[in-house]
Amino acid sequence: MTAAADPTRDPVVRIDALTAEYRTRRGVVRALDEVSLDVRPGELLAIVGESGSGKSTLSQAIGRLLPRACRLVSGTVRVLERDVAALDDAGIRRLRREQLGFIPQDPIASLDPTMRIGRQLHLAIAPLGRPTDRATLVSLLESVRIADPERALGLFPHEVSGGMAQRIAIAMAMAREPRILVADEPTGSLDAQVREEILDLIVRLTRESGASLIWVSHDLGAVRRWCERVCVMHRGRIVEEGPVSEVLTDPSHPYTRTLLAALPSAPAPAADGPDEGTETT
Numbered sequence: 562m563t564a565a566a567d568p569t570r571d572p573v574v575r576i577d578a579l580t581a582e583y584r585t586r587r588g589v590v591r592a593l594d595e596v597s598l599d600v601r602p603g604e605l606l607a608i609v610g611e612s613g614s615g616k617s618t619l620s621q622a623i624g625r626l627l628p629r630a631c632r633l634v635s636g637t638v639r640v641l642e643r644d645v646a647a648l649d650d651a652g653i654r655r656l657r658r659e660q661l662g663f664i665p666q667d668p669i670a671s672l673d674p675t676m677r678i679g680r681q682l683h684l685a686i687a688p689l690g691r692p693t694d695r696a697t698l699v700s701l702l703e704s705v706r707i708a709d710p711e712r713a714l715g716l717f718p719h720e721v722s723g724g725m726a727q728r729i730a731i732a733m734a735m736a737r738e739p740r741i742l743v744a745d746e747p748t749g750s751l752d753a754q755v756r757e758e759i760l761d762l763i764v765r766l767t768r769e770s771g772a773s774l775i776w777v778s779h780d781l782g783a784v785r786r787w788c789e790r791v792c793v794m795h796r797g798r799i800v801e802e803g804p805v806s807e808v809l810t811d812p813s814h815p816y817t818r819t820l821l822a823a824l825p826s827a828p829a830p831a832a833d834g835p836d837e838g839t840e841t842t
């Protein structure tokens with residue numbers, strides 16, 4: 562548990578018996594089935610499960626970012642005590658802007674291809690009332706360990722690697738000082754070494770800021786190395802949930818055992834991740 566994580570404080574996210582369905586041409590697909598989950602202040606929570614188990618739907622529901630085809634059938638999502646379904650459009654935008662940070666799956670696609678990185682950073686932080694001078698933008702890029710930030714500000718998205726694009730997306734998300742970070746497979750498009758560097762960065766910044774991290778992942782090995790609590794999803798339900806050290810060592814649900822058995826070579830749990838380093842890509 563991080564220094565900031567405190568089970569006695571109110572959850573920052575409280576999901577209660579949430580059921581969600583997609584309307585498709587083939588009929589109705591139940592993506593979430595009575596899902597309940599609390600996220601505590603400052604904790605690193607992983608949501609794992611096979612493809613189609615409902616992880617993305619659950620993480621999108623936190624920001625009321627579900628696609629039109631998805632309908633909430635029942636249940637509630639409360640973020641910092643606010644029922645997100647009850648907020649008006651201005652209210653949900655404010656909640657997303659001020660309290661929630663989203664780290665994208667495909668960082669290059671999340672950037673505007675027509676605009677230099679410096680301009681995009683400027684536009685991302687100007688609405689927050691922060692200074693947007695060059696020195697501030699440089700220090701923002703330094704905080705995500707971009708080796709040559711001056712140069713990076715002048716680049717277009719197609720000129721940066723996936724790893725650098727993800728660092729930029731993380732810088733944009735963290736500039737808002739969110740209380741809750743949602744990262745849906747943030748390293749899915751990156752190679753193995755960059756993946757570890759990006760996870761190290763996300764975890765370090767989350768810890769430093771005291772935010773809570775909700776990290777959707779397929780990678781049980783990485784979850785074991787980086788997270789404190791894990792919730793295992795299967796067919797739209799949470800089938801097991803608890804400390805990583807327990808669930809991924811001595812799982813009680815057969816589905817979790819199946820997931821673990823599919824892990825090529827399970828690395829031993831580590832108290833801390835790899836050493837810090839600067840961008841290599």
Ligand SMILES: Nc1ncnc2c1ncn2[C@@H]1O[C@H](COP(=O)(O)OP(=O)(O)OP(=O)(O)O)[C@@H](O)[C@H]1O
Pocket residue numbers: 583584585590591592610611612613614615616617618619628630
């Ligand atoms: N836009 C959509 N339209 C119709 N069905 C959808 C849509 N998005 C998701 N689904 C269905 O909802 C269920 C849950 O999908 P979801 O994407 O939440 O799972 P997931 O665990 O995040 O999967 P993955 O790991 O592949 O991203 C699946 O059956 C999926 O096919």
